[in-house]
Amino acid sequence: MEDINKCKELIGKIYVLYIKSKIGLAQAHITRSPKLYFEKFNIQNDPKINIEILDYLVTSESPVYAELSRKSWVLFVLEITKILSRSKGEKFGIGKLYNKLLNKEFKENISLDCFNEVLKVIEDNNQDSTLNKLKLLRDKFYAHTDNEINIMTQDLFPTYNEVWELMDVIERFLVAIYSEYKAGIDLRIDRFLNKYAREFEKTYKYFQTTMDIADTYRLERHFSKLEIEVFRKKIKN
Numbered sequence: 762m763e764d765i766n767k768c769k770e771l772i773g774k775i776y777v778l779y780i781k782s783k784i785g786l787a788q789a790h791i792t793r794s795p796k797l798y799f800e801k802f803n804i805q806n807d808p809k810i811n812i813e814i815l816d817y818l819v820t821s822e823s824p825v826y827a828e829l830s831r832k833s834w835v836l837f838v839l840e841i842t843k844i845l846s847r848s849k850g851e852k853f854g855i856g857k858l859y860n861k862l863l864n865k866e867f868k869e870n871i872s873l874d875c876f877n878e879v880l881k882v883i884e885d886n887n888q889d890s891t892l893n894k895l896k897l898l899r900d901k902f903y904a905h906t907d908n909e910i911n912i913m914t915q916d917l918f919p920t921y922n923e924v925w926e927l928m929d930v931i932e933r934f935l936v937a938i939y940s941e942y943k944a945g946i947d948l949r950i951d952r953f954l955n956k957y958a959r960e961f962e963k964t965y966k967y968f969q970t971t972m973d974i975a976d977t978y979r980l981e982r983h984f985s986k987l988e989i990e991v992f993r994k995k996i997k998n
Contacts, residue, residue, distance in 0.1 A: 780950065782837050791954060796813070969993055980992075
């Protein structure tokens with residue numbers, strides 16, 4: 762019974778760490794580009810909001826969002842690489858769970874087929890793989906100072922699409938292993954992102970109504986006169 766409880770406890774810890782990682786990734790993505798995040802997940806935008814203007818305001822006029830995106834991304838990288846670590850000493854790794862089941866340290870009757878897809882990701886030695894790019898960022902940059910982080914080039918980063926594909930692999934693993942207990946699992950994180958819709962709306966409304974010359978000038982440099990006129994007329998009640 763103790764082994765069974767320890768197995769369930771480790772699976773639970775992997776699940777919790779995954780949800781934390783997913784929230785961090787979603788926060789990084791949506792505050793990096795609301796437009797691309799909405800497109801990725803087929804989220805319908807409020808028709809009263811010009812998504813191009815909103816995306817510009819979040820990405821170019823709101824340094825707080827840029828900093829939040831960076832910090833959320835770093836947190837995501839640190840957390841997800843724990844789950845996908847090869848290290849035997851990693852407390853919450855899928856690899857550790859697999860080895861304990863394989864070596865009968867855990868007595869649970871769980872099909873090891875659950876691990877097939879995710880183990881291929883963990884054991885992939887291709888340095889250009891999504892996971893190995895994340896590990897490189899963790900090992901070479903995120904343990905250092907901000908000045909050193911600034912020298913990173915874009916080609917070191919996987920794309921958001923690539924990272925979300927990696928997350929899909931982990932989600933399929935989690936669904937499979939929880940199904941071994943005939944249990945469901947909630948992987949939704951929408952409720953953690955609702956606050957950003959409210960904050961984006963505040964930013965949007967400010968630029969709709971501001972009379973600040975500098976703010977208005979920057980908008981006029983990026984959008985046509987007609988777009989600005991429509992933008993200012995569609996003030997939400």
